[in-house]
Amino acid sequence: MRTIRHLSRADAIAAGAMDWDAAIEDVTAALSLLRTGEAGMVAESVMPLGADPRTKAYGLPAFIGGTYDAAGLKWTVHRAEPIGDLPSISSTTIINRLTDGAPVGSVESALVTQVRTAAVTAAAICGLKPNGIKSVALLGAGAHAKTHLDMLLDRYPDLPAITLWNRTWPHLDPLLAKADSSVATKVAACETLAEALRDADVVICCTSSPQPFLDVSTVRAGRLIMQIGFHEVMFETIAATDLVTVDLWGDFAEKSAKSLFQMYRAGQFLAERVAADLPAILLDGWQPPADASLYFSSFGLNVFDIAFAARLLRRADDLNIGTLLTSI
Known part of the structure; x- marks a missing residue:
């Protein structure tokens, strides 16, 4: 036995x-x-x-x-x-x-799984934004959003601002409770998506939305859009970014409901357009130009x-x- x-x-x-x-x-x-x-x-x-x-x-x-x-x-x-x-x-x-x-x-x-996902986000931010970050927009109020907030407050204690947005406003209360007066980072809930995005140089999408809501106006020079959730990002938005990065490109591109892979199966994205994957970013030191608009798709590797x-x-x-x- x-x-x-x-x-x-x-x-x-x-x-x-x-x-x-x-x-x-x-x-x-x-x-x-x-x-x-x-x-x-x-x-x-x-x-x-x-x-x-x-x-x-x-x-x-x-x-x-x-x-x-x-x-x-x-x-x-x-x-x-x-x-x-x-x-x-x-x-x-x-x-x-x-x-x-x-x-x-x-x-x-x-x-x-939530910690693993947020750890991948932390590693990717470090590699893709090596000069540091000043403001993060965290979209969503579920388990992944909460763990990402934990990660941001732990890994970036000097981060000036985190803006929070969720379709259902009261669901943000538990996240706001995490940021007490002892936290240097200003954590603020925003009534509108536009307000949350306004000054963010990193946008982290942690929703379960089955319909995309981040349009082309989200793309900005130097901004990193990170898709952690389900299907938040419009195909046109991905197409408008200068550089597309992923944790890894594999067979799951044929099945996953994530926005990038849906776009690929619809014939609107070529795998060859992936500028770098996580091994290139973390192991090889690949870095984008500082003023590039970036998209990172986090599939989640088993x-x-x-x-x-x-x-x-x-x-x-x-x-x-x-x-x-x-x-x-």
Whole structure:
């Protein structure tokens, strides 16, 4: 008989899920291992669960060597909106050892995915805006928006301003509560999208909108538009930017409902137009001209989830955190 470990969300936090330095290190390490063939992914499995295109289940497998020594699967169910007291996204990541296949454990990973996503954003901002940033417009009020705000306040303590916007104004209250008087950054909620965007040199889209709302007027010299959410950016807006960047271009371009990949399948975007991916930005030091208008599409790579979960399970084992289960 063997034992495996399960980490709840609270367990994952206790094991270091909110450690932004470690999270960004995981992103860089995973990309390095992907490049050498010591990590890999296969195409995700997508299962529709209803008429709404946002309501789907995803199976995302990956392996990663090095100190992670993990092969795993993230299983996640997305709903268009939260139901009752349930979140709109529920997710569990299962990890086996890569070297011998032994089961290691599982992690309740909705929060892990949110941190992974925000860590990718942090790394991309650092690479794409090496001269620093002065103002960020954060669009959305859901889980990803909240985690991105946590990241911005932690990683950019001297950031002068963050503007918040969401279609439903009261949903911004929990985000505003995060920025108390001890925070140097001015965090302000805006009634209109135009007001939120006005002075932003980085726009982070974290909504679940099925219809794009960022038009060509959003494009500006030196501005970085980052699409984290579902389908916020119009094709014309992407086409109008000087440089298009992505975390990675892969088989998911044939399936993903993200704006860039819909545009590609509609025959309005050529893969050759991608100026740089995240490995080029983080590992090779690729940088855009300072005055270029930029678009970054964050698909979300399953290898990052496996790396994060493996690190947390290893740390939890050291600290004896989590619930031990019996495995044959």
